[in-house]
Amino acid sequence: MVILIDYSFLLIRGLGITLWISWVALLLAALIGALIGLGRTSKRWSIRFLTGVYAEFFRSIPVLVTLFFVYYGLTLLTGINLSTFVAATIALALEGSAMMSEVVRGGLQSIAKGQREAALSTGMKAWQVELFIVWPQAIRVMIPPAVGVYVSTLKASSLASVIGYVELTKTGLLIRESVRGHSGSLLILVVIATIYVIINFAISRLGAMLEERNNFVN
Amino acid sequence: MSTEPGLSVIQTDPILRVDSVTKSFGKKIIFNNISFNVQAGQVVVIVGPSGTGKSTFLRCVNGLEDIQSGRIVFEGDIVNAHSKNIVSLRKRIGMIFQNFNLYPHLTALENVTLAPMKVLGESRKLADERAMDMFRKVRLEHRASAYPSQLSGGEQQRVAIARALAMNPSLMMFDEPTSALDPETVGDVLAIMEELARDGRTMLVVTHEMGFADHVGDRMIFMDGGTIIEDGPPSELLKNPKEKRTQQFVNSVLRPN
Ligand SMILES: Nc1ncnc2c1ncn2[C@@H]1O[C@H](COP(=O)(O)OP(=O)(O)OP(=O)(O)O)[C@@H](O)[C@H]1O
Ligand SMILES: [Mg+2]
Numbered sequence: 001m002v003i004l005i006d007y008s009f010l011l012i013r014g015l016g017i018t019l020w021i022s023w024v025a026l027l028l029a030a031l032i033g034a035l036i037g038l039g040r041t042s043k044r045w046s047i048r049f050l051t052g053v054y055a056e057f058f059r060s061i062p063v064l065v066t067l068f069f070v071y072y073g074l075t076l077l078t079g080i081n082l083s084t085f086v087a088a089t090i091a092l093a094l095e096g097s098a099m100m101s102e103v104v105r106g107g108l109q110s111i112a113k114g115q116r117e118a119a120l121s122t123g124m125k126a127w128q129v130e131l132f133i134v135w136p137q138a139i140r141v142m143i144p145p146a147v148g149v150y151v152s153t154l155k156a157s158s159l160a161s162v163i164g165y166v167e168l169t170k171t172g173l174l175i176r177e178s179v180r181g182h183s184g185s186l187l188i189l190v191v192i193a194t195i196y197v198i199i200n201f202a203i204s205r206l207g208a209m210l211e212e213r214n215n216f217v218n
Numbered sequence: 219m220s221t222e223p224g225l226s227v228i229q230t231d232p233i234l235r236v237d238s239v240t241k242s243f244g245k246k247i248i249f250n251n252i253s254f255n256v257q258a259g260q261v262v263v264i265v266g267p268s269g270t271g272k273s274t275f276l277r278c279v280n281g282l283e284d285i286q287s288g289r290i291v292f293e294g295d296i297v298n299a300h301s302k303n304i305v306s307l308r309k310r311i312g313m314i315f316q317n318f319n320l321y322p323h324l325t326a327l328e329n330v331t332l333a334p335m336k337v338l339g340e341s342r343k344l345a346d347e348r349a350m351d352m353f354r355k356v357r358l359e360h361r362a363s364a365y366p367s368q369l370s371g372g373e374q375q376r377v378a379i380a381r382a383l384a385m386n387p388s389l390m391m392f393d394e395p396t397s398a399l400d401p402e403t404v405g406d407v408l409a410i411m412e413e414l415a416r417d418g419r420t421m422l423v424v425t426h427e428m429g430f431a432d433h434v435g436d437r438m439i440f441m442d443g444g445t446i447i448e449d450g451p452p453s454e455l456l457k458n459p460k461e462k463r464t465q466q467f468v469n470s471v472l473r474p475n
Contacts, residue, residue, distance in 0.1 A: 118319035118378075121280055122333035122385055123309030132332060136323050 014171030022154040025092035033100020058098035067091040088160035107138035147207030239288035249444040263431040266441035312382030312390040318374040320366040327362040352380035372403025
């Protein structure tokens, strides 16, 4: 136990890195996911098809496989050496964007057709209708599942330890090795798991608060 | 064609001209070769059995639906659902829906001021002032800050009327504005519509309220099976329908069962 306290600085650092990489990946995922999700509600058949393929593709592949592909495959193909951070972020963002596109599509489709028609019939342009009427309502619908995507991205970021990126899980594994033989060896895994639980619970609460604040249907 | 012969009305260009319009969804023809004109200031009531295409017709007039043949001309402009200028045309046509379609994330006031600000470029101050005039018109000045979910159906429909009025349209279209309302609030909405008619607003009203049609309407159009069966003064259609189908419809609405 005493030994673990010695390592607490490393644990906090690991947690910070995990939050950072999953947050960057989530932002990228949200951005790309919004575009893909928009494409999936397009009137054009070809756009719906292409964006649908993208979403299905990256949702079906295990993140670990995507990660290897990005880390080793891209390097082989392009000769550019990606850092473990960049590779992990890209892999997480690809998977996250596929999930986010589903969230965005669902949110947009949940808005009744009459909302668009009412707005159009007052003379608003199509983009104004989207900006002022559709998205503000759709985002509220998107928040809970988007929080789910964040939680799963955060958990998936532990896979980056496999290519040697030292985030929370990898930090735990390294500590575990250096205390081998001591009683802390198992305890460290419990500590890591507990940190994940606390963080994800906090994120869910934050999401619920955000949802509450955007709640206009009393 | 639009006014009865014998009446010495000064004939001006109609505000709305519908020439041989046909609408179909795929192979399914909704209405076929429909023609009629609406003069400025007229209140034209459209009646007919369910599924005849009354709603679809209104949606064609402001380009929410396209037409397959014929021509709709509004204030001299051809209505083309696919052209860019449909936006400028819609500013001048107000539309009121059966289920209100208020924006749930905005207050009643914001529902009314949005289009004047974003479409007409009014300042918030001016838009707010004018919106309050509209709220007085529909007798809801005390509910301006409420959200739609906090309003009754009748109140929501009156906000929707205020929202349309705020654009000062030269034609107002109503698609069964009272069909989704509790019986006790129907009268409030009809009273406001009657007032608009008295103000000289041009109105195209789809409704099953025969009392309103008789009392407020200048003309009544009976549609059935995708065509206009009869077009004339409401009292004529209600009391002396020329066509058998009009007669049957009127009877079924006035004396259900
Ligand atoms: N987007 C669409 N695609 C295919 N068919 C449609 C579409 N919209 C309407 N229809 C069909 O067109 C017909 C006319 O519908 P519409 O809603 O205009 O009738 P209505 O006269 O307004 O009826 P109601 O009194 O029930 O409101 C109906 O048979 C309907 O199923
Ligand atoms: Mg209808």
